[in-house]
Amino acid sequence: MTIGVCMSIAAIETLTESTFDALASSGHVVVEFGATWCMPCRMLEPVIRQLAVSYTGRVRVMTVDTDQETTLVTRFSVTTVPTVLVLQDGECVGRFVGLTTYERLALAIERTSTTNENATGT
Secondary structure (H helix, E strand, C coil): CCCCCCCCCCCEEEECHHHHHHHHCCCEEEEEEECCCCHHHHHHHHHHHHHHHHCCCCCEEEEEECCCCHHHHHHCCCCCCCEEEEEECCEEEEEEECCCCHHHHHHHHHHHHHHHHHHHCC
16 A cells, blocks of 8 residues: 655646736736746745645746746846746735745735735625
């Protein structure tokens, strides 16, 4: 008998300039700007995956390849990879530059979720 931990696979979408506004303009979205050659970006991948699993159905988790999507890099003033943005309805409500932790990202999500729930009365 094999006993193991089963982790559901959460979708992490790759954003492009043409899909960004449609996919990231509403709701709670976490966007990781990174590059394949970036070691800290690779180190951040498990954190991003864990975030996607933990917040499935509540937060969309997405990535942007900074080498391919230079327009988005300029639009969001990304000068360092990795950079993680927390967006609420298309507005940046949190920015993390460099390697960060699951706990810091989760706290930013929870803080903005609480603020929005209080503002809407839900």
